[in-house]
Amino acid sequence: MKAIIQTNPDDPRALEWGDAPTPEIGDGEVLVKVRAAAVNRADILQARGHYPPPKGVTDILGLECAGVIEKVGDNAGGWQVGDEVCCLLSGGGFAEYAAVPVGQLLPVPKGWELERAVAMPEVACTVYSNIVMVAGLKEGDTLLVHGGAGGIGTFAIQLAKSLGATVAVTAGSAEKLERCRELGADILINYREDAFEDVLKEHGGANVILDIMGAKYLDRNVKALAMDGHLVIIGMQGGVKGELNIGRLLSKRGSITATGLRYRDKADKARIVSATEDIVWPLLENGTITDQIHATMDIRDTAKAHELLDSGEVTGKIVLVVGD
Amino acid sequence: MKAIIQTNPDDPRALEWGDAPTPEIGDGEVLVKVRAAAVNRADILQARGHYPPPKGVTDILGLECAGVIEKVGDNAGGWQVGDEVCCLLSGGGFAEYAAVPVGQLLPVPKGWELERAVAMPEVACTVYSNIVMVAGLKEGDTLLVHGGAGGIGTFAIQLAKSLGATVAVTAGSAEKLERCRELGADILINYREDAFEDVLKEHGGANVILDIMGAKYLDRNVKALAMDGHLVIIGMQGGVKGELNIGRLLSKRGSITATGLRYRDKADKARIVSATEDIVWPLLENGTITDQIHATMDIRDTAKAHELLDSGEVTGKIVLVVGD
Numbered sequence: 001m002k003a004i005i006q007t008n009p010d011d012p013r014a015l016e017w018g019d020a021p022t023p024e025i026g027d028g029e030v031l032v033k034v035r036a037a038a039v040n041r042a043d044i045l046q047a048r049g050h051y052p053p054p055k056g057v058t059d060i061l062g063l064e065c066a067g068v069i070e071k072v073g074d075n076a077g078g079w080q081v082g083d084e085v086c087c088l089l090s091g092g093g094f095a096e097y098a099a100v101p102v103g104q105l106l107p108v109p110k111g112w113e114l115e116r117a118v119a120m121p122e123v124a125c126t127v128y129s130n131i132v133m134v135a136g137l138k139e140g141d142t143l144l145v146h147g148g149a150g151g152i153g154t155f156a157i158q159l160a161k162s163l164g165a166t167v168a169v170t171a172g173s174a175e176k177l178e179r180c181r182e183l184g185a186d187i188l189i190n191y192r193e194d195a196f197e198d199v200l201k202e203h204g205g206a207n208v209i210l211d212i213m214g215a216k217y218l219d220r221n222v223k224a225l226a227m228d229g230h231l232v233i234i235g236m237q238g239g240v241k242g243e244l245n246i247g248r249l250l251s252k253r254g255s256i257t258a259t260g261l262r263y264r265d266k267a268d269k270a271r272i273v274s275a276t277e278d279i280v281w282p283l284l285e286n287g288t289i290t291d292q293i294h295a296t297m298d299i300r301d302t303a304k305a306h307e308l309l310d311s312g313e314v315t316g317k318i319v320l321v322v323g324d
Numbered sequence: 325m326k327a328i329i330q331t332n333p334d335d336p337r338a339l340e341w342g343d344a345p346t347p348e349i350g351d352g353e354v355l356v357k358v359r360a361a362a363v364n365r366a367d368i369l370q371a372r373g374h375y376p377p378p379k380g381v382t383d384i385l386g387l388e389c390a391g392v393i394e395k396v397g398d399n400a401g402g403w404q405v406g407d408e409v410c411c412l413l414s415g416g417g418f419a420e421y422a423a424v425p426v427g428q429l430l431p432v433p434k435g436w437e438l439e440r441a442v443a444m445p446e447v448a449c450t451v452y453s454n455i456v457m458v459a460g461l462k463e464g465d466t467l468l469v470h471g472g473a474g475g476i477g478t479f480a481i482q483l484a485k486s487l488g489a490t491v492a493v494t495a496g497s498a499e500k501l502e503r504c505r506e507l508g509a510d511i512l513i514n515y516r517e518d519a520f521e522d523v524l525k526e527h528g529g530a531n532v533i534l535d536i537m538g539a540k541y542l543d544r545n546v547k548a549l550a551m552d553g554h555l556v557i558i559g560m561q562g563g564v565k566g567e568l569n570i571g572r573l574l575s576k577r578g579s580i581t582a583t584g585l586r587y588r589d590k591a592d593k594a595r596i597v598s599a600t601e602d603i604v605w606p607l608l609e610n611g612t613i614t615d616q617i618h619a620t621m622d623i624r625d626t627a628k629a630h631e632l633l634d635s636g637e638v639t640g641k642i643v644l645v646v647g648d
Contacts, residue, residue, distance in 0.1 A: 214570045233570055240571035246538045246557055247564035250582035258574035 003060050003095030004302045012047035015303040020060060023092065023099035028266075030079055031071040032100050036118040037062045037093040039305050039318040040151070041235070042262065046091075047306065053091040054263050061302070062093020063262065066108065066118035067322075070097070077102045084108045088121040088273055090262055094302060096322060103270025106277050109284040116291045117284075119317040121273075123155040124280045126234065126261055129272045131160065131208050132279070134257050135230035139164030141207035144200060144224060146217065148185055149176035151317040152234075154292035156210055157183045159280065162288045168206065170196050172312070179315050183292075200224040205252075210234065215242030225254045233258040292316025298323065327384050327419030328626050336371035339627040344384060347416065347423035352590075354403055355395040356424050360442040361386045361417040363629050363642040364475070365559070366586065370415075371630065377415040378587050385626070386417025387586065390432065390442035391646075394421070401426040408432045412445040412597055414586055418626060420646060427594025430601050433608040440615045441608075443641040445597075447479040448604045450558065450585055453596045455484065455532050456603070458581050459554035463488030465531035468524060468548060470541065472509055473500035475641040476558075478616035480534055481507045483604065486612045492530065494520050496636070503639050507616075524548040529576075534558065538582075539566030549578045557582040616640025622647065 001022045008014035025031045043061045045051035053059055066086045072079055079085070079102055087093070088104040108117045131137040143160040147153045148169025160167045161184035168187035169180045177188040187203060189196045197220045200206050205226030211217055216238025221231045222245060229252055249256070261269065283289045292315065297305050299320040309318055327344035330336075349355045367385045369375035377383055390410045393403055403409070403426055411417070412428040432441045455461040467484040471477045472493025484491045485508035492511035493504045501512040511527060513520045521544045524530050529550030535541055540562025545555045546569060553576055573580070585593065607613045616639065621629050623644040633642055 218568065218570065233574065236570055236574070241567055241569050243565055244542065244568040244580075245565050246542065246560055246582050249580075250557065250560070250584060253581070253583040253588075255579060255581040256568075256573075257577070257579040258570050259577040260574060264577075 001096040004062070004299065006047060006061075009049065012044065012049075013303045013306065015047065015061075015306070017300045020095060022097050023058065025071060025073045025099045027073055028075045028077075028103075029073045029099050029101050030069045030076055030085075030105065032065065032067045032085060032087055032098050033070045034065045034067040034093065034096055034098055034322050036067070036115045036322060037065040037299065037320045038119040038122065039302075039309055039320060040064070040122055041309065043094075044306050044310060057090040058092040060092045060095050062091065062095065062098075063089050064118060064122040065089060065093035065098055066114045067098075075102075079105060084114055086114075086117050086121045088125050088261070088269065094299060094320065101266050101270070103266055104273055106273060106281065109281050111285060112291075115296065115319060115321060116293060119151070119291055119293055119319055120284065122261070123151050123317070125272050125276045127152060127156045127159055127210070128276045128280055129261065130232045130234060130259065131156065131210055132163070133272065133275060134259060135208040135232050137163060137165055137208045142166040142168060142200075142203060142205070142226065144168045144170075144196070144206035144209045146170045146209075146211055146213055148180040149315045151292070152210070152212065153180065154183055154316050155289065157185045158289040159283070162283055166203070168196075168200060168203065176315065196220065197223040205229060208232065213238035215239035218242035219245060222248050222252070222254060222256075225252050228253050230255045230257065234260060293319055295319070296321060325420040328386070328623065330371055330385075333373065336368065337627045337630065339371065339385075339630070341624045344419060346421050347382065349395060349397040349423045351397055352399045352401070352427075353397045353423050353425050354393045354400055354409075354429065356389065356391045356409060356411055356422045357394045358389045358391040358417065358420055358422055358646050360391070360439045360646060361389040361623065361644045362443040362446065363626075363633055363644060364388070364446055365633065367418075368630050368634060381414040382416040384416045384419050386415065386419065386422075387413050388442060388446040389413060389417035389422055390438045391422075399426075403429060408438055410438075410441050410445045412449050412585070412593065418623060418644065425590050425594070427590055428597055430597060430605065433605050435609060436615075439620065439643060439645060440617060443475070443615055443617055443643055444608065446585070447475050447641070449596050449600045451476060451480045451483055451534070452600045452604055453585065454556045454558060454583065455480065455534055456487070457596065457599060458583060459532040459556050461487060461489055461532045466490040466492060466524075466527060466529070466550065468492045468494075468520070468530035468533045470494045470533075470535055470537055472504040473639045475616070476534070476536065477504070478507055478640050479613065481509045482613040483607070486607055490527070492520075492524060492527065500639060520544065521547040529553060532556065537562035539563035542566035543569060546572050546576070546578060546580075549576050552577050554579045554581065558584060617643055619643070620645060
């Protein structure tokens with residue numbers, strides 16, 4: 001089959017559509033003929049050598065794809081050849097074929113095109129598992145999400161609003177904040193102009209913070225928490241080590257979790273995918289949550305797609321289409 | 325009434341048995357004639373000016389007491405004059421009388437003397453709420469508890485063992501560790517001789533850590549965590565600010581909560597007291613968990629009791645008896 005191959009490990013942009021062995025499927029897996037994949041920041045980190053795949057997983061990039069089941073293994077849980085599916089992957093989505101554990105398959109939401117649904121598994125599972133399953137966001141709470149106009153942010157705004165929460169976002173331009181407002185965000189913070197922790201303090205603090213900055217925002221995020229608030233760190237774009245004021249955290253009875261999806265075991269991923277399908281898929285099907293696709297490109301242009309995502313000028317997700 | 329009065333705010337040992345107004349009881353409260361109280365490290369901190377009572381709470385020391393109900397307010401939830409009770413307090417236990425919200429009353433466990441039961445409310449509610457309600461310790465998990473021979477530690481060992489967990493403890497002497505072993509601790513670490521994080525690593529890491537050291541142990545505690553582990557910080561004897569390696573925390577999908585009982589609102593305290601009564605009181609009544617009382621003193625000797633607790637030479641709790 002064809003797949004995106006990194007031809008030079010020292011050059012994260014040396015990504016070519018080349019030959020790779022078609023994956024074998026094992027027990028509890030299906031082979032999916034990929035029609036589209038979507039780009040995540042983690043793919044860029046992996047191409048830079050910073051985010052290796054879990055043991056036993058292909059080093060082909062791609063954490064989500066959508067397509068049609070071509071072959072089913074034993075114990076495939078009712079999935080059949082010809083089913084259209086979206087897939088949460090540990091890797092290997094940027095290819096003509098992907099082997100997918102059945103616990104990581106989701107149906108294409110009713111009324112959705114497969115080439116749009118492809119942008120949903122990673123963001124839906126990430127946001128739902130973190131803000132609800134980890135941090136317990138509920139009606140009446142306030143969520144703060146950094147990078148409100150990104151793939152994670154645009155989804156988190158819509159999901160949190162549908163759960164009855166107040167949503168505060170940070171972003172770096174008026175245009176991006178306007179996009180967040182259109183999606184339902186209540187409290188718009190231009191981080192170039194205002195200190196988000198001060199704004200949140202005026203609003204009683206954040207019950208849940210979904211953070212991608214890590215060290216750079218650690219102390220400020222703790223300041224922004226409400227009593228019994230929970231900071232969930234899923235990215236470290238602002239560094240790895242930061243000073244934690246435990247006294248301040250204790251004064252709020254606060255919690256900090258640093259977490260991710262990729263290295264969870266199959267059972268854990270299946271649990272998250274199943275809960276996400278139960279709660280989020282109906283919201284996709286009834287139009288409560290819409291996709292936020294910034295651009296659709298040919299998968300041969302993966303390097304360009306990475307460059308675009310890296311520019312910071314993207315609102316939402318980038319989809320890569322696999323031609324025949 | 326008589327109560328322990330701090331006669332000089334600059335001298336934490338200036339504690340005299342003097343006159344104070346008998347507390348008034350309000351809606352949902354009872355008046356308890358105190359027969360005994362127990363000492364907590366928080367009392368020492370408060371006498372030093374570091375741990376002020378919550379708003380509206382007496383500044384008389386004492387976070388737990390036991391005695392007999394002398395008077396009931398409206399909405400006293402079935403409690404009656406003459407009932408023997410243990411009380412979780414926000415303050416005011418070192419006195420002849422204490423006003424107690426009914427949600428913070430516990431019966432004296434069947435078969436227990438009141439003067440021993442008095443040492444249970446604070447430690448039972450603290451340990452149960454943190455290791456189970458916050459951190460979700462369950463059968464087969466490993467708990468690490470620092471200061472295994474102290475009031476918190478001796479209780480945590482017994483509770484965690486009764487829940488089917490493996491228990492690792494740190495302490496500063498062979499004698500203290502032997503006491504921990506007798507109570508059921510499985511992994512004994514003399515912190516003067518071994519690095520606890522290395523020992524825990526050999527045992528697969530701690531699913532839950534109950535910590536009283538704060539900053540001094542922050543990085544080492546994160547190293548000691550197992551995958552999906554939870555560090556719960558309830559004391560800062562080793563300082564307030566420490567460097568957090570978020571990358572390391574993320575590699576374990578770890579959580580950190582810094583928390584305490586005293587500033588929780590009445591509803592939250594009632595929820596914790598009720599759960600603790602349901603789960604822990606039967607374990608006291610059937611002998612699974614025994615009291616660990618280091619010394620029983622007259623309440624007039626509160627300053628001496630503080631000095632003794634501060635010496636670090638105490639195994640378990642100190643009880644103060646109120647004479648007639």
